Amino acid sequence: MPYYESPVDGTRLHYVDHGPATGPVAVFVSSAYLGHEMWEYQMLPLAEAGHRCVALDRRGHGRSDDAWSGYDLDTLADDLNGLLDHLDLREVTLIGHSVGSGEVIRCLTRHGLARVARVALVAGVSPGVVRSPGTPDGLDPEAVRADDEVFRRDRAAYFTALADDFFAAHLPGNQVSPPYVRHMIDRCLSATPRAANGVRAVVAALDLAAELPALHLPVLVVHGTHDTSAPSALTGERAARLVPDGTLKVYENGGHGLFATHAARLTADLRQFIDAGAARGDEPAGAGAAGR
Known part of the structure; x- marks a missing residue:
């Protein structure tokens, strides 16, 4: 089972690496509470189509170690960059997805663009959902803190109550x-309480409006x-x-869990995005002499 060590503190982190080693590389970063398994409807068909698909389990999630510390955006971004370095991935x-x-x-603004050609x-x-200088119209921080208390009291009930909204399952298409929803709730509950609450704090503090213009890709x-x-x-x-170079695709009736409800469309859009870049021969920004 493949693991690597966090470059920050040595936490043992699990990842999966599917598809041919020579294919165009896609690295998947999951939602809060979930590990690599959330991407099954994207990773399997893309790997079967010749792409190399890599995904990590965030610290405290999935099969990665149950770390007490490191639930801040810089450390999580360093963990991700550590995977790119560990596998020496290029282009x-x-x-x-979500907090991913x-x-x-943050991985790109902190470590540079030398290894990365495109982002989805x-x-x-991002840039943020809670009121902050960069998100003045965001959610009330007091309401978020109250929601955190509900989450802490009973995570199982919390995930179950919000499942319909997460998938927008009441909308056509x-x-x-129910078994799939139960499976995803169980996977969410596999994240440790420390990790789950730590990642919620990351989302509450997220304010990346000033960093997005630096993504020149x-x-x-x-x-x-x-x-x-x-x-x-x-x-x-x-x-x-x-x-600077963004394309927005809006999915009608799509909820937060569109990786499942709109699985085929998302997979097709990702494949087109990856393959279009490969056909152009996109070079990672900052590659060559400029480096990182």
Whole structure:
């Protein structure tokens, strides 16, 4: 089972590496509470189509070590960069969902663009969802703190109550089976309480509006019209405007869990995005003499 050590503190982190070693590389960064398994509807078909698909389990998530510390955006971004270095990946398409979008952005602004050619932000919470200098119209911090208390009291009930909204399952075309929903709740509960609350704090503090303009590479932003976890006006639409080379794709009726409800469409859009860059021979920004 493949592991690598965090360059920050040596925490043992699990990753999966599927598909041919010579294919175009896509690295997936998951939502809060979930590990690499959330990407099964994207990673398997892309790997079968000849792409190299890599995904990590964030510290405290999935099969990675149950670390007490390191739940800050810089450390999580360093963990991600450590995976790119460990596998010596080049011309990568970085794909982040939800809080994974923040890890992707901070990884690039902190470590440079030499290894990365393209970025996809899928239902991202970036630039931020809670009121801050960069997100003046964001959610009330007091309401977020109250929600945190509900989460701490009973995570199982919390995930179960919000499952319908997460998938926007009440809307046409968004059917997900009860067994699948139960599976995803179980996977969320596999994240340690420390990790789950730590990542929630990262989301609450996220304010990346000033960092997005530094992403001088193609950025695909995918967002649903009914994403209650990351309302598009605060996140996807703003992110697409703030990056120098952004493309926004809006999924009608899509919720936060569009990786499942809109799986085939998302996979096709990611494949087109990756393959278009490979066909152009995109070189990672900063590669060569400029370096990192």
